[in-house]
Amino acid sequence: MQSLRATERPVSHYRNGRLRGVPEDKPGRWSWLWSSRSGQGAERVEPVVAALEMAPEVEADFPAEAGVFVQDTVPQELVDQTWAEPDPEPWGRPASARAASLKRAVAAMPARREPQVRRVGAERRDPAPSRLSYRLERLWLTPYFRAFMRVGVPVLLVVGAAAVYLGDAGRRDGLAQKFADLRGQIENRPEFMVRLMSIDGASPPVADAVRGMVTVPLPASSFRLDLEAMRATIEQVDAVESARLTIKPGGVLAVAITERKPAILWRTEASLEMLDATGHRVATLLDRAARPDLPVIAGAGAEENVPEAIAILGAAKPILTRVRGLVRMGGRRWDMVLDRDQRVLLPEADPVQAVERIMAIDAAEELLARDLAVVDLRNPDRPTLRLSAAAVEATKKLTEDITKVAGQ
Amino acid sequence: MTDLYQMQRAMRNMRRAAMQRGVVAILDVGTSKIACLVLRFDGEGPIQEDGMGSLAGQSQFRVIGAATTRSRGVRFGEIDAIPETERAIRTAVQAAQKMANVRVDHVIACFSGARPRSYGLAGEVTLASGQVSEQDVGRVLAACDVPDFGENREVLHAHPVNFAIDHRSGMSDPRGHVGNRLAADMHLVTIDTQSVQNLLYCIRRCDLELAGIASSAYVSGIAALVEDEQELGAACIDMGGGATGISIFIKKHMIFTDSVRLGGDHVTNDIAKGLHVPMAVAERIKTYHGGVFATGMDDREMIEIGADSGDWDKDRRTVSRTELIGIIRPRVEEILEEVRAMLDAAGFDHLPSQQIVLTGGASQLPGLDGLAAKILGPNVRLGRPLRVQGLPQAATGAAFASTVGLSLFAAHPQDEWWDFEIPAERYPARSLRRAVKWFKDNW
Numbered sequence A: 001m002q003s004l005r006a007t008e009r010p011v012s013h014y015r016n017g018r019l020r021g022v023p024e025d026k027p028g029r030w031s032w033l034w035s036s037r038s039g040q041g042a043e044r045v046e047p048v049v050a051a052l053e054m055a056p057e058v059e060a061d062f063p064a065e066a067g068v069f070v071q072d073t074v075p076q077e078l079v080d081q082t083w084a085e086p087d088p089e090p091w092g093r094p095a096s097a098r099a100a101s102l103k104r105a106v107a108a109m110p111a112r113r114e115p116q117v118r119r120v121g122a123e124r125r126d127p128a129p130s131r132l133s134y135r136l137e138r139l140w141l142t143p144y145f146r147a148f149m150r151v152g153v154p155v156l157l158v159v160g161a162a163a164v165y166l167g168d169a170g171r172r173d174g175l176a177q178k179f180a181d182l183r184g185q186i187e188n189r190p191e192f193m194v195r196l197m198s199i200d201g202a203s204p205p206v207a208d209a210v211r212g213m214v215t216v217p218l219p220a221s222s223f224r225l226d227l228e229a230m231r232a233t234i235e236q237v238d239a240v241e242s243a244r245l246t247i248k249p250g251g252v253l254a255v256a257i258t259e260r261k262p263a264i265l266w267r268t269e270a271s272l273e274m275l276d277a278t279g280h281r282v283a284t285l286l287d288r289a290a291r292p293d294l295p296v297i298a299g300a301g302a303e304e305n306v307p308e309a310i311a312i313l314g315a316a317k318p319i320l321t322r323v324r325g326l327v328r329m330g331g332r333r334w335d336m337v338l339d340r341d342q343r344v345l346l347p348e349a350d351p352v353q354a355v356e357r358i359m360a361i362d363a364a365e366e367l368l369a370r371d372l373a374v375v376d377l378r379n380p381d382r383p384t385l386r387l388s389a390a391a392v393e394a395t396k397k398l399t400e401d402i403t404k405v406a407g408q
Numbered sequence B: 001m002t003d004l005y006q007m008q009r010a011m012r013n014m015r016r017a018a019m020q021r022g023v024v025a026i027l028d029v030g031t032s033k034i035a036c037l038v039l040r041f042d043g044e045g046p047i048q049e050d051g052m053g054s055l056a057g058q059s060q061f062r063v064i065g066a067a068t069t070r071s072r073g074v075r076f077g078e079i080d081a082i083p084e085t086e087r088a089i090r091t092a093v094q095a096a097q098k099m100a101n102v103r104v105d106h107v108i109a110c111f112s113g114a115r116p117r118s119y120g121l122a123g124e125v126t127l128a129s130g131q132v133s134e135q136d137v138g139r140v141l142a143a144c145d146v147p148d149f150g151e152n153r154e155v156l157h158a159h160p161v162n163f164a165i166d167h168r169s170g171m172s173d174p175r176g177h178v179g180n181r182l183a184a185d186m187h188l189v190t191i192d193t194q195s196v197q198n199l200l201y202c203i204r205r206c207d208l209e210l211a212g213i214a215s216s217a218y219v220s221g222i223a224a225l226v227e228d229e230q231e232l233g234a235a236c237i238d239m240g241g242g243a244t245g246i247s248i249f250i251k252k253h254m255i256f257t258d259s260v261r262l263g264g265d266h267v268t269n270d271i272a273k274g275l276h277v278p279m280a281v282a283e284r285i286k287t288y289h290g291g292v293f294a295t296g297m298d299d300r301e302m303i304e305i306g307a308d309s310g311d312w313d314k315d316r317r318t319v320s321r322t323e324l325i326g327i328i329r330p331r332v333e334e335i336l337e338e339v340r341a342m343l344d345a346a347g348f349d350h351l352p353s354q355q356i357v358l359t360g361g362a363s364q365l366p367g368l369d370g371l372a373a374k375i376l377g378p379n380v381r382l383g384r385p386l387r388v389q390g391l392p393q394a395a396t397g398a399a400f401a402s403t404v405g406l407s408l409f410a411a412h413p414q415d416e417w418w419d420f421e422i423p424a425e426r427y428p429a430r431s432l433r434r435a436v437k438w439f440k441d442n443w
Helices: A047-053 A076-083 A095-108 A131-140 A143-166 A169-187 A204-213 A227-234 A302-315 A317-322 A351-365 A389-406 B002-021 B082-100 B134-142 B193-205 B216-224 B227-232 B264-275 B279-289 B296-300 B321-346 B368-376 B398-411 B432-442
Strands: A196-200 A240-248 A252-259 A262-267 A272-276 A281-285 A296-298 A323-329 A333-338 A343-345 A372-376 A384-387 B023-029 B033-041 B061-070 B106-111 B117-126 B153-165 B168-171 B181-192 B209-215 B234-239 B244-250 B253-260 B302-304 B318-320 B355-359 B380-382
Touching (some): A131 A143, A131 B082, A196 A204, A204 A227, A204 A240, A204 A252, A262 A281, A262 A302, A272 A302, A296 A302, A302 A317, A302 A333, A317 A323, A333 A351, A384 A389, B002 B023, B002 B106, B002 B209, B023 B082, B023 B398, B033 B398, B061 B082, B082 B193, B106 B193, B106 B216, B106 B398, B117 B134, B117 B253, B134 B153, B134 B181, B153 B193, B153 B209, B153 B253, B181 B193, B181 B253, B193 B209, B209 B398, B216 B234, B216 B244, B216 B398, B227 B244, B227 B355, B234 B321, B244 B321, B253 B321, B264 B279, B264 B321, B279 B321, B296 B318, B296 B321, B302 B321, B318 B321, B321 B368, B355 B368, B368 B380
Parallel strands (some): A262 A296, A343 A372, B023 B106, B234 B355
Antiparallel strands (some): A240 A252, A262 A272, A272 A281, A323 A333, A372 A384, B023 B033, B153 B181, B234 B244, B244 B253
8 A cells, every 4th residue: 555645746647738648548549538437337428528527617606716605505696685684664764765765776686697798818817826925924824923023023123223323433422422412402501500509597607618518610500410419518517417408490509407506515635515415516616605504524435425414414403503514434424523623423324313312312401512522322322422621620620529528 | 554554643643733733724625615614722611510511512622714715626526636726725725814813734634536435344353361451452453354445545534333342242442341352343444545645735735734634425424414313323415516425324433435426516517518508607507596396387487597608699598497407307316316326235224224414515406305305215304514613604504514524523533543552563573662562561
């Protein structure tokens, strides 16, 4: 048995449109043309039938061209006629309309077939697609190819064109230059220029300092002003707690400044500094007398514990007029220095509570008004007093007098 | 025999590949029309509450493209002029692809001619292990003694129709049964090699791969016979343009097929000759006015023949319908008598059911069922193909029985010989595959 191989073309007796030979096994020269049932067994030769079967193919008036379906073998005209929409209510309308619809119906009836004279040599159109168009159509129906053509090719074209255009360095620079020019033109329009700087909420020396920090030459375009950087620069001034920069219409750079409020004075070996409540430096004070309202702190590490110092001073409000200042001792605890060289030694832990305690004792016993040199509260379980030298002498003398009186 | 086996297996693999891709084309190469359907396979639909899918479980595919074109270059259901046929196939496939908007690479084709001849084969083997296994089925099918069907014949179908174990016969699936001897009956259909080669060549020229091939008589039987007819026994007469196919079914299997090389085109031919009109006009007259029973009324019904010769007298001829029927009827009778002879030769009389179903484009001639009842037997009906999903209304007629049947065949092919494994002893000795097979079977 042979296998089916497509490469084996079946033998054709037609070569180049000419009949080459006749199979030898057939009896007559032409009889194989007639036999409609040639082959083994029943040989029925029907010459008349077969002659017409062999007649050149007559193009039937058959509407089943490519892609068009017909109702089995009923021609299309009949289908159309059968399925034509019937007039919904022909007699319910005026006579003129009826006549019109009748006319339409008559016009729609299939016309009597006019004899069609077949033009000699006129080629009938072959509905079959050529091999090329068939292959192209199939290629177009391939999903990946289709996606590539619809997305990939436009993208490639645009990217390729851009790459070719920008491949030249001169063109690239020209383009950048043009862009920069355009940008400059827009930025330098008078609507966007900043001409003035106004400073609000700052005292004149601080305002001068702020003006000294801002080095941007005005007028400048608002696009070129880096407000965030300017704010950071301004806030480098110690006296400025925060700054808010806005560009107001009319070309004004408005700087709203919140100044630090000095809360305490810090005496160092070299100078006297004003600090705010957080311990941040505000300014240097040349003269203590200029701010008699502020208490003084001193000692190593005092500026790092300003909030605690303020709390202690707040607790010592009843004797505040007598307080000369706080001294940080050993970087770990405070001494409160009063006038008359009195000192209150506060503990490391809970100094405020200790101050409140001494205030209570003072209110009851007027302790601090006495001639004491030191009130030592460092050990809360055991407060200790040290008398001044004069008081010690006086106490000694008093004791001797009492002994004399007693006659001992 | 093995290379036939290999080719059919290759086509089955191709079909599986097409299923995986989900799109396959159906091509019915007929004498009067070439129809192409594009099917989309997208799994089973939702199962309904009665456990059966819609459309009797045939709803797993959907027709997404359909086209027909007038056939050119096909005679008697065989390809005669290869380039013409190739162009016609291209036309149909392109139009169907365009409608489906998807590219199709695999095609399953059927044709009616090529002198099908059917053989009943019987084979018998002794069961080694007592229980029938898959290999035993392959062995018994391979043991069937193949008749000498001559030069240039090719096996188209080889259906195992019946299995018997010892004395129990009539089994459809013997696997798992226990016995000593397994016997099988197989129905083999052979056709001319030349026709298959021509078809294959045309399809290759259209850049398509053949994923299956079927006899049109068989597939129109699948489409036009209802289930109980297939089960109880019926003959399907597919009256096409150039050939009339006969297939006899019983127990859901085709047991006989043959074809008469006469069809509707011959009727048209007779009209053209008898009335001296072109074939196109004859076809139109047959379609509009044809019939097989003349009544008194038909004497008075004059048909305008209408020709376009330019000669007024010739173009204004009329003929009565009775005369037309007088031309048509003898040819139809001849076709039916040929069919009758073939049914007799096949022993259709001895079947329990004598149901005959007429289908195909030529079966639409008015009154044909009455004439067929006189010649073939009383139980005659006109069959239309099963409805499948997405099929255009225009393609639901009897002329599309084989097209629809081929769709069903593509979705659910019946088991054929080549669906079973070749037994190891059929391989050449000392082949590596034989060794592998032996290991597979024994471990």
